[in-house]
Amino acid sequence: xxxxxxxxxxxxxxxxxxxxxxxxxLCAGCGGLESLRLASKVLGSRVVYINAAxxxxxxxxxPFTPLDASWLYTTMGSAPAxxxxxxxxxxxxxxxxxxxxxxxxxxxxxxxxxxxxxMALSSTSGAITRKLDFYYxxxxxxxxxxxxxxxxxxxxxxxxTTTSPCSVQHPAGSTQEKKDIFEIxxxxxxPYMATVSPRxxxxxxxxxxxAADYPGPKLFLAFAACPTGWLFDPAYTPDVARxxxxxxxxxxxxxxxxxxxxxxxxKRRPVEEYLKLQxxxxxxxxxxxxxxxxxxxxxxxxxxxxxxxx
Amino acid sequence: MNKMNQTSQxxxxxxxxxxxxxxxxxxxxxxxxxxxxxxxxETLSKWCDSGEVNARFVTLDSEHSMMTAAGAAAATGARxxxxxxxxxxxxxxxxxxxxxxxxxxxxxxxxxxxxxxPITLEPDHNDVLAARDSGFLQIHAETCQEVLDSILMAYRxxxxxxxxxxxxxxxDGFYLSFTREPVIVPDPQAVxxxxxxxxxxxxxxxxxxxxxxxxxxxxGSVYSYFRHQMHLAAMNGLQVHEEAAxxxxxxxxxxxxxxxxxxxxxxxxxxxxxxxxxxxxxAAVDAARAEGxxxxxxRLRVIRPWPAxxxxxxxxxxxxxxxxxxxxxxxxxxxLYQEIAACLYHGxxxxxxxxxxxxxxxxKNISEGEFxxxxxxxxxxxxxxxxxxxxxxxxxxxxxEMEQLQYLAHDLKTGK
Numbered sequence: 001x002x003x004x005x006x007x008x009x010x011x012x013x014x015x016x017x018x019x020x021x022x023x024x025x026l027c028a029g030c031g032g033l034e035s036l037r038l039a040s041k042v043l044g045s046r047v048v049y050i051n052a053a054x055x056x057x058x059x060x061x062x063p064f065t066p067l068d069a070s071w072l073y074t075t076m077g078s079a080p081a082x083x084x085x086x087x088x089x090x091x092x093x094x095x096x097x098x099x100x101x102x103x104x105x106x107x108x109x110x111x112x113x114x115x116x117x118x119m120a121l122s123s124t125s126g127a128i129t130r131k132l133d134f135y136y137x138x139x140x141x142x143x144x145x146x147x148x149x150x151x152x153x154x155x156x157x158x159x160x161t162t163t164s165p166c167s168v169q170h171p172a173g174s175t176q177e178k179k180d181i182f183e184i185x186x187x188x189x190x191p192y193m194a195t196v197s198p199r200x201x202x203x204x205x206x207x208x209x210x211a212a213d214y215p216g217p218k219l220f221l222a223f224a225a226c227p228t229g230w231l232f233d234p235a236y237t238p239d240v241a242r243x244x245x246x247x248x249x250x251x252x253x254x255x256x257x258x259x260x261x262x263x264x265x266x267k268r269r270p271v272e273e274y275l276k277l278q279x280x281x282x283x284x285x286x287x288x289x290x291x292x293x294x295x296x297x298x299x300x301x302x303x304x305x306x307x308x309x310x
Numbered sequence: 311m312n313k314m315n316q317t318s319q320x321x322x323x324x325x326x327x328x329x330x331x332x333x334x335x336x337x338x339x340x341x342x343x344x345x346x347x348x349x350x351x352e353t354l355s356k357w358c359d360s361g362e363v364n365a366r367f368v369t370l371d372s373e374h375s376m377m378t379a380a381g382a383a384a385a386t387g388a389r390x391x392x393x394x395x396x397x398x399x400x401x402x403x404x405x406x407x408x409x410x411x412x413x414x415x416x417x418x419x420x421x422x423x424x425x426x427x428p429i430t431l432e433p434d435h436n437d438v439l440a441a442r443d444s445g446f447l448q449i450h451a452e453t454c455q456e457v458l459d460s461i462l463m464a465y466r467x468x469x470x471x472x473x474x475x476x477x478x479x480x481x482d483g484f485y486l487s488f489t490r491e492p493v494i495v496p497d498p499q500a501v502x503x504x505x506x507x508x509x510x511x512x513x514x515x516x517x518x519x520x521x522x523x524x525x526x527x528x529x530g531s532v533y534s535y536f537r538h539q540m541h542l543a544a545m546n547g548l549q550v551h552e553e554a555a556x557x558x559x560x561x562x563x564x565x566x567x568x569x570x571x572x573x574x575x576x577x578x579x580x581x582x583x584x585x586x587x588x589x590x591x592x593a594a595v596d597a598a599r600a601e602g603x604x605x606x607x608x609r610l611r612v613i614r615p616w617p618a619x620x621x622x623x624x625x626x627x628x629x630x631x632x633x634x635x636x637x638x639x640x641x642x643x644x645x646l647y648q649e650i651a652a653c654l655y656h657g658x659x660x661x662x663x664x665x666x667x668x669x670x671x672x673x674k675n676i677s678e679g680e681f682x683x684x685x686x687x688x689x690x691x692x693x694x695x696x697x698x699x700x701x702x703x704x705x706x707x708x709x710x711e712m713e714q715l716q717y718l719a720h721d722l723k724t725g726k
Binding site for chain 1: 338365366372376382387388522532
């Protein structure tokens with residue numbers, strides 16, 4: 001059964017209204033910011049973003065913010081707990097008549113992969129277990145980006161970072177496999193979770209719109225192509241984001257109450273096309289092709305999709 | 311008001327702390343268990359369930375998360391209470407600084423317990439004093455009654471627009487947390503007069519009025535501005551505390567100072583202590599006075615803001631002062647000794663000698679003999695005109711016991 005959007009079928013259906021305005025201190029071509037911009041078109045401005053330390057912490061730099069929503073910076077390891085405190089307090093104040101119901105806001109954690117995959121995992125697990133009604137938006141650029149691109153648990157096999165250099169001992173660069181945070185979340189059985197890519201805007205908007213029907217924890221893993229960290233020209237951010245999906249590396253999917261649906265099944269072009277666009281994988285092709293490493297990446301992707309078909 | 315009609319009931323320091331939160335009519339209690347604090351969150355969770363407290367109680371996944379939730383809820387405009395101890399306080403350490411920087415008032419009770427390693431349960435003050443630079447106000451209580459009363463005062467001071475900082479109330483694990491003492495539970499209506507509802511204009515998240523809290527700053531001058539503001543606000547706490555103390559006395563008949571002077575009037579030597587062990591110190595003062603020694607005790611109660619002037623007033627002109635720190639900064643000595651020394655430096659009539667003693671670590675008793683020795687050494691130092699220390703208090707009996715334990719450990723290891 002193919003997944004069909006119900007609300008967003010045509011591009012012109014995407015709200016024109018902006019909630020993330022130009023002039024942020026983020027890098028040119030930031031794929032994470034593009035996802036946030038699209039997400040905010042559905043989330044709107046009645047939102048409080050609970051931020052964890054990462055690239056997006058720069059968004060609110062005193063005295064500026066590019067958002068027309070509220071903002072609370074917490075720590076790297078406890079943004080979901082910040083969301084808990086805000087959500088609980090809003091509920092209590094509304095129940096006690098101290099805050100009008102129409103002043104309520106959505107609570108959205110805004111965190112990078114470093115925080116999401118490792119440091120805030122206890123805080124996240126707690127929030128999901130407590131069935132906290134919140135959105136979790138992770139901009140996943142597969143490295144500690146704000147500190148200058150170091151290995152994170154999200155860094156995929158074969159990527160070069162400043163702490164997983166390509167060396168004689170490790171010619172492929174990173175030798176770890178990207179942690180499967182989607183499955184870690186899914187083991188908690190939250191009502192809604194999805195992966196998104198800004199190059200598939202209808203898919204993205206549809207998922208944010210659908211999620212609104214599910215009170216409780218809602219995860220969005222947003223593919224965040226990163227020109228600065230992945231070493232490509234910012235002009236190629238859309239191509240990298242598109243190829244990640246078309247090569248099968250970044251599956252677009254959702255899970256409702258734990259049941260997974262792939263929202264787009266790519267024909268799957270060779271992963272090489274995706275890898276070759278980025279400097280972080282260049283050592284796999286120059287000065288000599290690392291056939292084994294490239295095959296390893298392709299095999300992992302193939303095996304993932306074989307399981308999907310089965 | 312009804313001062314005469316107040317009846318006391320026996321309760322532990324932990325129960326008194328829970329009563330403080332209950333009377334403060336808090337909205338939100340994020341909790342996490344840790345010995346010896348757990349009874350506080352157990353009690354409050356029961357009261358929230360039964361409706362005796364109209365608040366939401368939530369068990370978080372760690373103290374780090376708990377402190378974040380506490381600060382975030384206060385930032386949203388709720389009156390928040392939480393409690394922890396020892397390792398829990400340190401686990402939340404970065405959050406202490408973070409939420410203080412948000413300038414959100416709420417009250418955290420710390421039940422002092424010595425820090426690992428070696429891991430242990432009984433109290434000293436390395437936990438709470440580690441947080442002395444976090445931006446939290448700190449009130450250290452000697453009795454169960456003072457625990458309850460200080461929580462009410464802490465809310466009033468923290469929420470004052472001149473302050474707007476979170477506050478910590480400290481009580482000693484075991485010695486107060488599990489010790490029953492007579493406590494008068496203040497009349498809830500009078501508490502409402504003392505502590506008006508929390509309606510902060512500068513906090514809250516509303517759909518119609520977006521607000522950014524805790525944004526990044528770049529450049530030392532912007533950063534320094536905000537940090538200076540925190541310092542000045544904390545210093546305002548001295549005046550605000552005095553106003554709160556006057557009003558508290560008017561309503562409840564009990565007066566709390568920034569510091570407490572015990573038999574200081576004619577004292578030539580003064581012992582400085584904090585928290586529950588100050589009761590032992592007072593008994594030692596009585597015993598020494600019975601032997602004809604003119605000694606007294608200064609109990610530090612408000613630690614942040616640091617009441618330098620009150621301390622100078624109390625200690626100037628004395629022959630000798632002994633600071634008995636129930637904490638140890640390895641490689642330095644007593645933490646409060648250093649702060650006392652710094653604030654006496656500019657006094658015209660400095661004490662002739664300032665002595666440093668370290669005692670009560672991990673809840674170790676301070677015996678009558680040790681107190682006698684402290685007074686004797688302090689008197690000698692005063693006569694000589696030079697201070698001593700840090701002196702690490704340890705009795706011969708304790709040393710013998712420790713040697714026996716070491717023999718045992720050795721024999722078990724070697725099989726001899």
